[in-house]
Amino acid sequence: MQLIIRYILITLFFYTSSLVCAQFVVKETSLDSITEIKEKKPIEANFLFSYYEQDGTKSPVTGGIGNEALKDRVANISLKIPINHKVEVDFSGGVDVYTSASTDNIDNEHGLYTETSASYQDARINGALGTTIINEKHQLTYGLGIGISHEYDVNSMNINASFSKALKNRNTRLYLKGNAYNDKWKLIYPSELRWKYHTNKDEIDENPDDENEAGEGGSKTRNSYNGMFSIEQDISPRITASLTIETTYQTGLLSTPFHRVYFFDSNTHDIEKLPNNRIKIPLGIRLNYYVSKFLVARFFYRYYYDDFGINAHTASIELPVKPIRSLAIAPFYRYHNQTASVYFKPFGFHSVYDEYYTSDFDLGDIESNRLGVELRFSPFIKNKDGNKKRLVFKKVFLRGSKYYRLRKEELILKSYIVALGLNFRIE
Amino acid sequence: MIIRLFSAFFLTLSLLSCNGVQYNKVFLSDEDMQLGAKSIQKTEISSTAYREGASGADGGNSGGGCGCN
Numbered sequence: 001m002q003l004i005i006r007y008i009l010i011t012l013f014f015y016t017s018s019l020v021c022a023q024f025v026v027k028e029t030s031l032d033s034i035t036e037i038k039e040k041k042p043i044e045a046n047f048l049f050s051y052y053e054q055d056g057t058k059s060p061v062t063g064g065i066g067n068e069a070l071k072d073r074v075a076n077i078s079l080k081i082p083i084n085h086k087v088e089v090d091f092s093g094g095v096d097v098y099t100s101a102s103t104d105n106i107d108n109e110h111g112l113y114t115e116t117s118a119s120y121q122d123a124r125i126n127g128a129l130g131t132t133i134i135n136e137k138h139q140l141t142y143g144l145g146i147g148i149s150h151e152y153d154v155n156s157m158n159i160n161a162s163f164s165k166a167l168k169n170r171n172t173r174l175y176l177k178g179n180a181y182n183d184k185w186k187l188i189y190p191s192e193l194r195w196k197y198h199t200n201k202d203e204i205d206e207n208p209d210d211e212n213e214a215g216e217g218g219s220k221t222r223n224s225y226n227g228m229f230s231i232e233q234d235i236s237p238r239i240t241a242s243l244t245i246e247t248t249y250q251t252g253l254l255s256t257p258f259h260r261v262y263f264f265d266s267n268t269h270d271i272e273k274l275p276n277n278r279i280k281i282p283l284g285i286r287l288n289y290y291v292s293k294f295l296v297a298r299f300f301y302r303y304y305y306d307d308f309g310i311n312a313h314t315a316s317i318e319l320p321v322k323p324i325r326s327l328a329i330a331p332f333y334r335y336h337n338q339t340a341s342v343y344f345k346p347f348g349f350h351s352v353y354d355e356y357y358t359s360d361f362d363l364g365d366i367e368s369n370r371l372g373v374e375l376r377f378s379p380f381i382k383n384k385d386g387n388k389k390r391l392v393f394k395k396v397f398l399r400g401s402k403y404y405r406l407r408k409e410e411l412i413l414k415s416y417i418v419a420l421g422l423n424f425r426i427e
Numbered sequence: 428m429i430i431r432l433f434s435a436f437f438l439t440l441s442l443l444s445c446n447g448v449q450y451n452k453v454f455l456s457d458e459d460m461q462l463g464a465k466s467i468q469k470t471e472i473s474s475t476a477y478r479e480g481a482s483g484a485d486g487g488n489s490g491g492g493c494g495c496n
Contacts, residue, residue: 284484304481312481
């Protein structure tokens with residue numbers, strides 16, 4: 001860990017030093033107008049709809065075996081409203097409605113019952129409000145935001161703050177962002193284990209919130225603190241790149257109370273148990289290359305480390321092809337590979353004497369492939385009404401992909417997602 | 428090893444940034460040259476984060492606010 005931190009610091013030192021050096025060498029000849037807001041910006045309204053469907057055979061609700069079929073429909077709206085040249089307000093809100101065969105088995109240990117339960121379907125609503133203050137003279141922006149979400153077993157709220165600065169020549173941009181989440185989980189246990197946790201609450205409920213002790217097992221909190229630092233650097237007139245370092249610290253209930261675990265040395269089973277603290281450190285780099293007016297190449301790589309024992313590598317490539325100015329067709333491919341958490345073992349491989357255990361394959365040794373394509377259509381529409389405000393359609397996006405998750409070359413989950421995005425402006 | 432590669436990559440970028448190139452932003456301000464995830468990827472990144480233990484540094488959420496890991 002110390003070695004990692006040392007190398008990160010060395011990298012940042014060299015990089016920051018050279019950025020400072022660049023300020024003296026590179027002339028200010030930028031034609032960029034990204035952060036210039038001399039004219040009042042229009043209001044932007046974006047709509048996003050998506051449909052997701054998955055099918056798998058390793059549900060953690062039934063201990064690492066069983067149906068993981070899931071369907072999720074999302075509708076989301078986001079608004080960006082410029083108040084004046086210096087202040088913008090952002091609002092977003094949405095709803096997810098999902099059906100899950102996996103959570104349907106919370107009350108159905110062996111998946112024997114064919115009738116669906118109340119857990120089969122749920123909805124999640126979310127909303128966020130933020131403001132951005134722009135200091136054009138010093139090329140600084142400050143942001144503050146809050147967000148909430150609600151679903152049957154999780155209530156969440158978050159606050160965030162951000163800062164960004166474009167350096168003098170605008171070839172370099174720095175970003176800092178901090179997030180804090182407070183999630184409250186309603187403790188819903190598998191039906192056959194409720195007697196155990198409702199009567200022996202003291203054994204597992206170390207920090208109970210005492211809100212609903214007699215009902216569904218009360219609730220517990222999970223707090224997450226996230227810090228992000230990113231540097232974007234234009235390397236040439238055709239190449240730009242970024243480095244992003246994040247650190248996330250989570251504390252509280254990190255396991256899911258209705259996930260089952262089965263043991264090889266006991267006839268009984270239990271709920272998933274994981275430590276109360278977790279640190280995650282992902283490092284990501286992006287590099288975009290403008291090949292020609294017909295083609296851009298977008299690359300992404302991420303290394304991920306956490307103290308649950310997961311090390312992961314993720315890489316993706318996207319190639320937007322623009323046969324005409326208003327149309328882009330972007331095929332993309334993403335590959336992911338991760339080692340298993342030290343707390344993970346498949347169905348029936350854990351010992352009842354283990355301190356922590358999970359059979360959730362999300363934490364297992366898996367690899368995944370995602371293949372898809374994005375279409376973007378941006379018609380050029382003139383505003384004919386002069387000063388009269390009107391809603392103007394700007395862009396439509398359609399993005400779809402298929403996802404395959406494998407473990408030891410066995411296909412254990414597949415899914416697909418289709419998303420439709422509509423962008424409007426009030427001019 | 429990974430960290431060393433990161434270091435080497437960004438040290439190279441750093442040296443490149445000192446070469447005094449006068450950048451024309453015509454190509455760099457192209458929509459597809461913008462760094463970071465696109466808004467259309469929001470649900471795709473979320474669904475992926477739910478199914479993998481690793482998340483973050485990709486424009487998506489890296490913990491909190493949902494039932495993900």
